Amino acid sequence: MNLQRKHLELIQALQTSETLAAAATKLHMTPSALSHQLGELEERVGLAVVNRKAKPLHLTAAGKRLFETAQDILPRFDRLEADLTRQVKGLGGRLSIAIDCHSCYLWLLPTLDQFRRQWPDVELDLSGGFSFDSLQALAAGDLDFVITADPEPLNGITYIPLFQYESMLILPLDHPLSQVEEIQPAMLKEQTLIIYPVPPRKMDIFRLFLRPADIEPAHIRHSELTVMMVALVASGRGLCSLPNWAADEYIDRNFVTARSLGQGIFNTLHAAVREESLQLTYMQDFLLLAKDLPFSTLKGIARPA
Known part of the structure; x- marks a missing residue:
């Protein structure tokens, strides 16, 4: 017809x-x-x-x-x-964001708020990366911006470093490991590790600390929420690993304590963007906000090397 x-x-x-x-x-x-x-x-x-x-x-x-x-x-x-x-005209569009690192929501809120003020005609959407491969979705055009601590080489995808952080081991206040000067991988062999529901290879504690030493924890338990993970740790149900800036709130309130992993496990949070999207003015502004605002709202982070 x-x-x-x-x-x-x-x-x-x-x-x-x-x-x-x-x-x-x-x-x-x-x-x-x-x-x-x-x-x-x-x-x-x-x-x-x-x-x-x-x-x-x-x-x-x-x-x-x-x-x-x-x-x-x-x-x-x-x-x-x-x-x-x-x-x-560069006045509007879509910015669909996914977060791979799962504890990033706190620092992102001021960035989103400031961006909305500057670009009210850009449609913002936010989702977690638990149930899908967010980097592949970015490459396919289903997403526009992915925050990840585990960059993968993909054609047409650019990674922009945002800030460096330290992954910490989070323990109950009375846990024996809280008295240890330096945590070694073998010390976690008999422990229950509470992680987000993602493949362990995406977690810093596995990829950068346990797996290089060929060590696995005795048990793995999953939780989607950071606050629930911390509550489980505080109640003696296991240990977890969080970025130092995400753990500070709970440590300052004396809910849990933290120790460095070995001599310190450091990683860099990245923004993943399709190369053609970098030409968009609003994307450039969002990247500037994401790189600058965290240093006025988070403790313990550093500029990328």
């Missing part, structure tokens, strides 16, 4: 006009051009869409069905054109 936007606009004009001539005026067409387009539409539909003999004009059942569709679809076209125009 191959109906086009112009056909829906024609139906909309006919519904709101008393004569073909009036409809032609609304569409900035001559009456003969409108009659030709109307004939083309009815040929494609296979039915009459307007009763030409009625005074005023009256849509047929088929015409009314087309008008209902026009009411739904034409505003979508208008919004699409407006959105694309804003993107071309």
